[in-house]
Amino acid sequence: MTVLIYDTAWQPNNALLERLHKVTGWYILNTYEEPGVGFEGFFFCQNNSCRDYRYIYHPDCEICGKRQHPNFVDYDDDDRLGCRHCLLGKPQ
Ligand SMILES: [Zn+2]
Known part of the structure; x- marks a missing residue:
């Protein structure tokens, strides 16, 4: 290999x-x-x-590290790419 x-x-x-x-x-x-x-x-x-x-x-959430659908992530005020769970401060 x-x-x-x-x-x-x-x-x-x-x-x-x-x-x-x-x-x-x-x-x-x-x-x-x-x-x-x-x-x-x-x-x-x-x-x-x-x-x-x-x-x-599927990008990685820069906070929890999990791969997410692109419609499920966004940038926070510090320009970090985060999933909805992390951006809203809710555990997954
Ligand atoms: Zn996350």
Whole structure:
């Protein structure tokens, strides 16, 4: 098993990983997140087939650390991104 961790601009490099799978036959799993544009997902290749599952980005609440749906977070007066529970001072 080989694990690679890296940053890329704009898009996950799934086309390159698909080509790598076709050349080597390796099982490939690429998990990615793009908070700026607001998506995340995973891409995997196995048995000469690749699939990409992309969905809306879920940011981490900067107070409790839990991942939340983007409609469930907002910035407080100190510019911290917090979930509704933390911003309202209510335990989850
Ligand atoms: Zn929270």
